[in-house]
Amino acid sequence: MAQTTTSLWPDDLASISVRTPVTILKEQAAALGKMTKNLIEGRVTVTPFGQIIVVYLDLVVPTLKNYTYRLLRVKHGSLLYPVQVAAHSMPELREATDAVTVAVSMMNAREARNEDEFLAVLREILTSEETKKVLAALLAQAES
């Protein structure tokens, strides 16, 4: 006798509105391009490490043969929040490509428990003196 299968999954999946850290970082990347006339571009890449997702925001100078500065990395699990945010890592940790080095590079990360907290942390990092110095240096390099 054939049995009918009943879906036990929530029927309101599509109505859950989620603004992911990736989306937010891509918006900021686009905003940077507009501000600098694309002399400096923000590029966002996503790398999964098992159950962990790491998102990078790089500052790229295309006219400087794609010189790249890794501004920040954001790490989260299957749930989007909380996220850990680390900026201006030491150069040797910026290019981390394995889970252990990524973990080390996140040692001094800040935690944001939700989207609002993430936006606040991001604003602080993007407007920090250190970020301003990096952007000014990259612009000067691009212009020279």
Place this chain on the structure above:
Amino acid sequence: MLSFLFWNLNRKALLESVTRMTLRHEIDVLILIESGIEEVRLLEALNAETVEYHCASSAIPGMPSRFQIFTKFPSEFLKPFHDEDRMTIRRLDVPAKDEILLTAIHFPSKLALSDADQAFESTRYAETIAVREREAGHARTVVIGDINMNPFEFGMVGARGFNAVMTRTLAEGRTRRVQGGDYPFFYNPMWGRFGDTTRGPGGSYYYDNSGRHDNHYWNVFDQVLLRPDLLPFFSHNDLDILTHDGEHSLLDGRGRPNAETASDHLPLVFRLSL
């Protein structure tokens, strides 16, 4: 619609002309070779009013490139696929459109290679393109560049060379068999850009070697080649050899490329209705 502009600038800093033509023709992908323009200046000029263009010249971080490439698409839509000194292949993968392989070539000139050398050298380019097509899983390929050969030369028409034929009907045959080997066609619309019956100039490059028996005056070294899969998206009306930048003529008083005020090559503009 995707629009492309290609120009060999003969090392001139033709910033205003390039900017004017790019904006006027609403170009999506601009490719320059032998450019005397600093990339940063051109990027600033293209984005002076509206920030639309990205510099995509460098395929490999830190590596110089003989191609200057600017595009309205962010870098993730124009990904490096193959790079060597005189050829770059990019995967142009714009949302809601089929991916195309955009191949830019600056082929060695006749100053460096004999006709026979060019013919043999072209086989390596053709093989590389075919290998990359197999890797990409499709043959929606556009070749654009200064190929430094006319469409009728061995390197252009040879089966193991670019195998670029003069009519759409021929190209629609897709391949031809020579000595047991199958070779894919390109369609070369530049065959139709010679002489007085075209709507443009007699060619894209003028060379007066009239003291020699072998002399064509006008040459079509700057070419666009299309694989058959792209023919449905191409019309002859969407290909032009430009003679004007919108404000200034690129020709001298005799109707030849003005190498003094512009370049010794004329630019190509073409569109695909993808």
